Amino acid sequence: MERGTFLYGLWSLFVVGGFLGMTMYGYSPFADGGRAPRAGIYGPTHK
Amino acid sequence: MLKVNCPNCGGENVFRSAGLPSRVCDYCQTILVRSGDSVEPVGKAATLPFDVSPIQVGTMGTFEGVRFTVLGRVRWGWTDGSWNEWLMLFDDGRDAWLGEAMGTYMLTRARPVEQVQSQAIEKLARGETVDVGTETVIDEEPFIVSDSRAATCIAAEGELPFSAPAGWTIHSIDFRSASGACASLQKEGDRVDFYQGRYVTLEELKPYYLRELEGWKAPSYG
Amino acid sequence: MASTPEPIVSAAAAPAPATKALSCPSCGGTLNLRAAGYTVTVACQYCGSILDVANPDVRLIAEYHQAAAEIEIPLGTRGTLRGVEWEVIGYVQRSEGGAYPWEEYLLFNPYHGYRWLISNGRGWSFGEMVTRAPTWQFGAVALDGQAYTSFFSDGRAQVDYVLGEFYWRVQVGEQVSTDDYVRPGFMLSREQNAQEVSWTLSQWLEPDEIKAAFGVEPPRNPWPPLPHQPSPYRGRIRTGFKLALGALLFLTLLTIFFGGGPTLYKTNLPVALDGRAHSTTLGPVTLSRPYQLVSIRARASQINNGWIDFDYALVNRSTQATYTAYGLAERYSGRDSEGPWTEGGGRATVKIAAVPAGTYDLVVDYTGNWWAGAASSSSYSSYSTYSTASPTFDVPGGATIEVSRGSVFISNFLLAALLILVPFLFFLWRHLKFESARKAESDTGGAGSMFNSDDDEDD
Numbered sequence: 001m002e003r004g005t006f007l008y009g010l011w012s013l014f015v016v017g018g019f020l021g022m023t024m025y026g027y028s029p030f031a032d033g034g035r036a037p038r039a040g041i042y043g044p045t046h047k
Numbered sequence: 048m049l050k051v052n053c054p055n056c057g058g059e060n061v062f063r064s065a066g067l068p069s070r071v072c073d074y075c076q077t078i079l080v081r082s083g084d085s086v087e088p089v090g091k092a093a094t095l096p097f098d099v100s101p102i103q104v105g106t107m108g109t110f111e112g113v114r115f116t117v118l119g120r121v122r123w124g125w126t127d128g129s130w131n132e133w134l135m136l137f138d139d140g141r142d143a144w145l146g147e148a149m150g151t152y153m154l155t156r157a158r159p160v161e162q163v164q165s166q167a168i169e170k171l172a173r174g175e176t177v178d179v180g181t182e183t184v185i186d187e188e189p190f191i192v193s194d195s196r197a198a199t200c201i202a203a204e205g206e207l208p209f210s211a212p213a214g215w216t217i218h219s220i221d222f223r224s225a226s227g228a229c230a231s232l233q234k235e236g237d238r239v240d241f242y243q244g245r246y247v248t249l250e251e252l253k254p255y256y257l258r259e260l261e262g263w264k265a266p267s268y269g
Numbered sequence: 270m271a272s273t274p275e276p277i278v279s280a281a282a283a284p285a286p287a288t289k290a291l292s293c294p295s296c297g298g299t300l301n302l303r304a305a306g307y308t309v310t311v312a313c314q315y316c317g318s319i320l321d322v323a324n325p326d327v328r329l330i331a332e333y334h335q336a337a338a339e340i341e342i343p344l345g346t347r348g349t350l351r352g353v354e355w356e357v358i359g360y361v362q363r364s365e366g367g368a369y370p371w372e373e374y375l376l377f378n379p380y381h382g383y384r385w386l387i388s389n390g391r392g393w394s395f396g397e398m399v400t401r402a403p404t405w406q407f408g409a410v411a412l413d414g415q416a417y418t419s420f421f422s423d424g425r426a427q428v429d430y431v432l433g434e435f436y437w438r439v440q441v442g443e444q445v446s447t448d449d450y451v452r453p454g455f456m457l458s459r460e461q462n463a464q465e466v467s468w469t470l471s472q473w474l475e476p477d478e479i480k481a482a483f484g485v486e487p488p489r490n491p492w493p494p495l496p497h498q499p500s501p502y503r504g505r506i507r508t509g510f511k512l513a514l515g516a517l518l519f520l521t522l523l524t525i526f527f528g529g530g531p532t533l534y535k536t537n538l539p540v541a542l543d544g545r546a547h548s549t550t551l552g553p554v555t556l557s558r559p560y561q562l563v564s565i566r567a568r569a570s571q572i573n574n575g576w577i578d579f580d581y582a583l584v585n586r587s588t589q590a591t592y593t594a595y596g597l598a599e600r601y602s603g604r605d606s607e608g609p610w611t612e613g614g615g616r617a618t619v620k621i622a623a624v625p626a627g628t629y630d631l632v633v634d635y636t637g638n639w640w641a642g643a644a645s646s647s648s649y650s651s652y653s654t655y656s657t658a659s660p661t662f663d664v665p666g667g668a669t670i671e672v673s674r675g676s677v678f679i680s681n682f683l684l685a686a687l688l689i690l691v692p693f694l695f696f697l698w699r700h701l702k703f704e705s706a707r708k709a710e711s712d713t714g715g716a717g718s719m720f721n722s723d724d725d726e727d728d
Contacts, residue, residue, distance in 0.1 A: 005504070005508045005512070009512050009513055011688075012689055015685050016520060016685070016689075018685070019520055019523065019681060021344045022678075022681055023523060024527075024550070025291050026558070026624065027560070027623045028620070028678040028680060030622060030678055030681070031678070031683070032619040033593050033594025033620070033621040034593075036591045036593040047326040073659075094307065097289050097304075097305050099306055099307070100379070103280035105277030116277070118277075118587050125313060126323075127438050128275075128307075131306075136484055148307075149436045149437075150383040179464065194464075194465075210604075225402040226401055246401075251379065257380065258285055258675075259282070260379055261284045262287050263287055263380065264354070266381075
């Protein structure tokens with residue numbers, strides 16, 4: 001297998017791994033919302 | 048195995064097979080034909096011109112599982128060049144010719160022309176002519192007439208099935224097939240001889256005792 | 270016959286000479302025949318005269334008085350290709366009626382016969398005459414189980430210049446009709462003159478190979494490529510395609526496996542298009558995975574000519590960590606010169622990424638607004654509840670808020686798929702560019718590649 005193909009294989013592995021990671025973490029650069037600074041106290045604060 | 052002294056020069060020559068009744072004296076080029084235990088001189092062969100053929104009398108090898116020894120050679124010439132026909136004697140007593148031209152090799156065996164079923168061959172055997180390019184079928188394989196030329200015996204050496212005097216001329220018609228099979232019909236007056244075989248590579252014959260040439264490394268095929 | 274006959278050949282015999290000297294009848298120069306016994310014609314390397322050496326007496330065929338041209342690989346050069354040593358003994362320059370010239374070097378080894386080195390200025394090939402004839406198959410030819418597609422047809426090659434030894438009667442000006450067929454890396458050429466047909470199989474040589482063998486420096490990236498030059502991307506495309514397919518399959522399987530999750534909370538909120546802000550706290554919403562994507566869907570299916578702003582804040586009860594998002598559910602309809610129209614679906618889904626496990630409250634701040642433009646729309650009369658005359662503004666059915674756990678963003682999948690495909694598509698483009706430039710040289714159009722095309726590139 002030549003070098004170019006090997007690098008492509010590595011790249012694919014990286015992308016699929018990254019996809020898996022993002023999926024398990026529930027993350028996406030396209031998300032509508034995420035962590036925001038604390039905006040006040042809402043709801044019952046006792047656990 | 049018959050060892051005789053040449054009646055012309057006295058040199059010792061060997062006849063190795065009853066099927067090869069003729070040979071060229073190694074020393075004076077007199078053609079000797081065996082009759083019983085003695086030999087008769089029947090003419091002279093010309094000296095071989097210099098060439099760089101890797102085959103020599105004494106080269107051995109194997110073809111289709113049977114071992115052979117090269118025992119003789121006839122060199123033929125035509126208007127556009129010349130080629131060697133090496134006589135191979137197999138361990139099973141049969142003989143064949145190894146035609147060597149332009150770096151390619153064709154191995155053919157004599158076959159009685161009456162046995163061959165082919166329109167073109169039958170025409171030639173009757174004395175008619177056949178054009179180059181004519182298609183014919185031999186043993187269910189399609190062949191094309193590739194060549195039709197007059198050939199003259201230039202020189203000879205070693206043991207041969209016939210005597211090959213210098214100047215002996217025949218007419219040779221060659222056939223080729225798509226698969227690499229080849230055949231040759233040779234006419235001399237009323238006599239017709241037919242040979243059939245195929246292209247071979249030197250590698251395929253696994254030859255040894257090849258001629259050593261200065262500056263070239265002879266391959267060893269194991 | 271004896272089972273082990275004693276060898277006829279004497280083991281002590283000295284090697285026979287490999288060359289034969291002869292004198293040029295025209296200039297007197299000494300020529301060394303390297304293929305004596307096979308060579309028929311010699312072009313003297315000192316004066317260029319053509320000599321017939323088929324017979325013991327050397328005959329002068331054509332007399333010239335010119336110094337031999339300087340050729341890239343001088344006669345007598347030896348080189349090893351594929352484990353066999355070859356000597357250059359002849360050189361012939363040919364062309365198509367004077368145009369597109371190329372060179373052929375005749376190589377010789379007494380134990381292996383003849384080969385050819387063919388150079389056309391863009392690359393080198395190693396050729397061998399074949400003793401079998403190819404078979405015809407639908408406009409292509411086949412030899413030893415390999416198919417070759419037509420590349421050049423009805424060519425006419427003529428000899429323009431000769432130097433050295435040849436095994437046939439070569440003449441300057443002699444012509445043969447030619448046809449060439451190719452498959453990646455190989456060219457099968459047919460030559461025919463009045464007497465016979467011959468086929469030669471040549472293999473394209475990598476620049477490194479010909480350089481190592483004969484010391485010539487071929488062009489590294491010739492353009493356009495040679496007819497039988499294999500695309501440097503061919504292997505990569507094949508494996509790259511399998512890799513890309515495998516990766517995409519994997520991505521798809523992951524997407525399916527980690528698919529949408531269960532509804533965690535669902536409720537209905539009354540909404541009015543009155544422009545007044547409302548806030549409500551929904552919950553508890555329990556998130557069990559270490560991290561997850563939270564999907565909040567607001568559906569006001571019966572809204573018309575209005576919109577609802579939703580400001581969400583998902584607040585972790587214990588840490589008070591807050592995750593916010595904004596959604597807009599809207600729908601408008603009316604009638605114009607082209608007929609009735611609608612815009613918007615009355616739904617909004619927002620996705621909040623990477624929310625850690627925990628119990629959350631969902632705070633929803635929402636405002637329903639009425640589209641003033643509806644008053645000018647000619648069909649609002651069917652929505653009498655929205656007329657300024659009786660301002661109820663209530664959206665029948667309200668808005669259903671549904672919180673669910675989804676784990677895969679389709680956009681992530683598309684992004685990953687794109688990243689996988691982009692390098693592959695880049696090399697595919699390069700390969701197609703190579704092949705199209707290569708095939709453009711053909712005079713039959715469509716000369717075989719991984720992708721067959723019907724382009725006809727006649728100039």
